[in-house]
Amino acid sequence: MTKLALLLGEGALAYAALQAAQRQLGAEHVVSFRLNEAMADLPLFDLDNLPRAIEVTKTHQPTHICVAGRVDLPPARRQAMAKSMALLGNNASTDLGLEHLFGAVAQSIGAMPVGVHEIAPTLLAGEGHLFGPICKLSSGQLRRLIEATRQFGATDLGQAMIFAGVQPIAGEDVGGTDALLKRVSLLSEEFGLPQNLCLVKTKKPQQSGVGDLPTIGKHTIELAASAGVTIIIVEAGHTLVLDQEELPALCEHYGVSIIGST
The missing domain is CATH 3.40.50.20 (Rossmann fold)
Structure with a gap:
C-alpha cells in the first residue's frame, strides 16, 4: 500500500x-x-x-x-x-x-x-470473552444466535438482532444499531421485556468486508445497558471494536459482557 x-x-x-x-x-x-x-x-x-x-x-x-x-x-x-x-x-x-x-x-x-x-487490524474482535463480567454461554447457544443473525443479515436488512434467550425480539433496520437499541428500550417499557437481553452483531453473508463491517464501541455499551441488554455477542474476525481502552471499566460498570464468536 x-x-x-x-x-x-x-x-x-x-x-x-x-x-x-x-x-x-x-x-x-x-x-x-x-x-x-x-x-x-x-x-x-x-x-x-x-x-x-x-x-x-x-x-x-x-x-x-x-x-x-x-x-x-x-x-x-x-x-x-x-x-x-x-x-x-x-x-x-x-x-x-x-x-x-x-x-x-x-x-x-x-x-x-x-x-x-x-x-487497523487491532480493531477486529477476537474470539471468546472480551470484556465485562464472565458470561457462561455454551458453544451451541453461541452458534445458534450467530447463525440466526447471519440469516437475518442475508435479507440485507440489518447486521444485528436482539434476543431474549434464543427468542428473537427485534432486528436492525436502516436506522442502525443505535435505533434498534432505542426501540427495544421503548418495547421494554410497553411490554415488560426481560432485563437480560442479548445483542448479536454479525457481518451480512453477502458482504465482502470492504465496506460496512459491524461495529461496537462505548456508545453501544451505554445504549445496550439502557435497553436491558447484558450480553453482546459479536462475530469474531468480522466486527470492529472501538474504544478498547475504555471498554473494560465501562462493561464492568454497566454489567455488560462482550463475547466474540464464529
Whole structure:
C-alpha cells in the first residue's frame, strides 16, 4: 500500500481509521476527504457528484482507497449515485449494491478498495470473552444466535438482532444499531421485556468486508445497558471494536459482557 485515499464519514470509526492509517503509512501517504459535514477541515468527496469527486481524487494518484464512518445514504440517494456511475439495477439501493458502487468508484480512480480492518487490524474482535463480567454461554447457544443473525443479515436488512434467550425480539433496520437499541428500550417499557437481553452483531453473508463491517464501541455499551441488554455477542474476525481502552471499566460498570464468536 503506497498511498491511501481515505473517505471519512462521522463518528468514532472515522477518527480511528484516520489515526491508524497515518500511524501505519505515515501522514504523507494518506490523503483524506470528508463525506459529509463532519471533519469540516478536510476537502469534500462529493457523493452527489461522483464524476467530479473521482477526478479530484485521481490527481492524488492513490494506490488504495478506504471508506470509514457513518454517512446518510437513503435509497433515493444511493440510486442517484448508482445512476451517475451507470450501475442502475435491482440492487442499486442495497448494501451489496453499495459495495459494487464503491468498487466501481475505486476502479475509476485506479485504486484498490480496502476495508478498515486492513489498515487497523487491532480493531477486529477476537474470539471468546472480551470484556465485562464472565458470561457462561455454551458453544451451541453461541452458534445458534450467530447463525440466526447471519440469516437475518442475508435479507440485507440489518447486521444485528436482539434476543431474549434464543427468542428473537427485534432486528436492525436502516436506522442502525443505535435505533434498534432505542426501540427495544421503548418495547421494554410497553411490554415488560426481560432485563437480560442479548445483542448479536454479525457481518451480512453477502458482504465482502470492504465496506460496512459491524461495529461496537462505548456508545453501544451505554445504549445496550439502557435497553436491558447484558450480553453482546459479536462475530469474531468480522466486527470492529472501538474504544478498547475504555471498554473494560465501562462493561464492568454497566454489567455488560462482550463475547466474540464464529
